[in-house]
Amino acid sequence: MGFFDRFSESQDMGIDLGTANTLIYVPGKDIVLNQPSIIAIDTEKQVAIAVGEEARKMLGRTPANVKTIRPLKDGVITDIKVTEMMLRKFINEVRGNSSPSRSRIIIGVPSGITSVERRAVEEAMESSGSLENIEFIDEPIAAALGAVLPVAEAIGSMIVDIGGGTTEVAVLSYQGIVYSDSVRVAGDEITEAITRHLKRVYNLIIGERTAEQIKMDIGSAYPGENDQQEMEIRGLYMVSGLPKTVTITAEEIRAAISEPVGVIVEAIKKTLERTPPELAGDIIDRGIMLAGGGALLKGIDSLITNETGIITHIAPNPLKCVVYGTGKVLEDFERLGRVSKKG
Ligand SMILES: Nc1ncnc2c1ncn2[C@@H]1O[C@H](COP(=O)(O)OP(=O)(O)OP(=O)(O)O)[C@@H](O)[C@H]1O
Numbered sequence: 348m349g350f351f352d353r354f355s356e357s358q359d360m361g362i363d364l365g366t367a368n369t370l371i372y373v374p375g376k377d378i379v380l381n382q383p384s385i386i387a388i389d390t391e392k393q394v395a396i397a398v399g400e401e402a403r404k405m406l407g408r409t410p411a412n413v414k415t416i417r418p419l420k421d422g423v424i425t426d427i428k429v430t431e432m433m434l435r436k437f438i439n440e441v442r443g444n445s446s447p448s449r450s451r452i453i454i455g456v457p458s459g460i461t462s463v464e465r466r467a468v469e470e471a472m473e474s475s476g477s478l479e480n481i482e483f484i485d486e487p488i489a490a491a492l493g494a495v496l497p498v499a500e501a502i503g504s505m506i507v508d509i510g511g512g513t514t515e516v517a518v519l520s521y522q523g524i525v526y527s528d529s530v531r532v533a534g535d536e537i538t539e540a541i542t543r544h545l546k547r548v549y550n551l552i553i554g555e556r557t558a559e560q561i562k563m564d565i566g567s568a569y570p571g572e573n574d575q576q577e578m579e580i581r582g583l584y585m586v587s588g589l590p591k592t593v594t595i596t597a598e599e600i601r602a603a604i605s606e607p608v609g610v611i612v613e614a615i616k617k618t619l620e621r622t623p624p625e626l627a628g629d630i631i632d633r634g635i636m637l638a639g640g641g642a643l644l645k646g647i648d649s650l651i652t653n654e655t656g657i658i659t660h661i662a663p664n665p666l667k668c669v670v671y672g673t674g675k676v677l678e679d680f681e682r683l684g685r686v687s688k689k690g
């Protein structure tokens with residue numbers, strides 16, 4: 348098979364349309380698409396040149412007539428038309444030219460989504476040629492299902508999904524959200540804090556990809572053995588306008604990102620305070636579960652354990668929890684169908 352599996356028959360799909368990454372799951376096939384939510388557009392001809400990883404490689408390297416866009420910001424759709432273009436391209440990559448009928452699509456959306464935003468997702472789906480049954484599922488529920496929490500039972504669980512644009516904290520019991528909170532601070536804000544730090548302290552301008560790389564390589568939320576780890580960073584020195592290399596440490600990056608990381612911790616604490624006592628007891632017994640790419644920030648689990656006194660686990664595939672959750676609903680619609688809702 349090539350880069351993407353091609354299908355000719357009708358098929359159900361589970362979609363995680365995320366700020367940072369879009370994933371598509373097909374029952375019986377596993378994840379068939381996993382790409383950054385980025386599109387490169389020719390601004391003169393108004394056509395898409397590339398999507399996903401291909402478009403990401405162009406980030407910060409495009410000629411004047413090409414624009415790379417992340418159409419979802421803060422976990423919601425900021426540009427409906429561009430989102431439609433991107434989603435259409437992704438779905439075409441999965442389905443080729445076939446247009447299956449009567450299939451079911453379950454799409455994860457932030458729990459705080461407004462009806463206007465929800466309508467925008469539907470429009471994006473419809474203009475993608477997907478005339479089938481579209482249902483929405485709250486992302487925290489999907490993430491919890493994907494992280495194998497006992498969502499269908501009368502047991503309280505806490506899921507924290509730290510994505511690119513939003514962090515969603517939810518207490519779930521018996522297939523429903525008992526209480527949830529969402530803050531528009533997540534991986535992107537952490538990356539931006541690194542960019543700001545290099546500019547402020549070293550007068551160094553770095554691109555988004557470099558800042559993200561720093562976060563993944565030496566970023567951390569909690570003191571650890573790697574604190575003295577160093578990294579050489581190349582950027583543009585504002586004073587001379589020329590390239591320059593500086594050396595930074597893991598410890599200074601932890602300090603630089605402590606503010607957005609703190610906002611995430613506060614959202615968790617606030618949710619715990621509002622959780623009914625019986626369910627809080629369950630959470631204390633079973634721990635907090637982290638999902639989303641932000642769960643991969645080194646030491647974030649230790650920090651949360653330390654700040655809340657509750658043991659914190661990282662889901663096995665944090666970046667895939669939401670899409671696996673949508674897949675579970677597709678595969679067991681009789682039992683889990685009521686967690687999704689018609690748009
Ligand atoms: N190893 C890592 N260390 C730290 N952060 C990481 C790591 N891997 C990925 N991330 C971050 O995870 C974020 C993307 O996570 P994810 O794919 O779950 O977001 P999303 O679902 O697209 O966004 P949202 O749910 O907000 O719409 C990015 O900010 C990325 O930088």
Ligand SMILES: [Mg+2]
Pocket residue numbers: 363365366486508510511639669
């Ligand atoms: Mg997400």
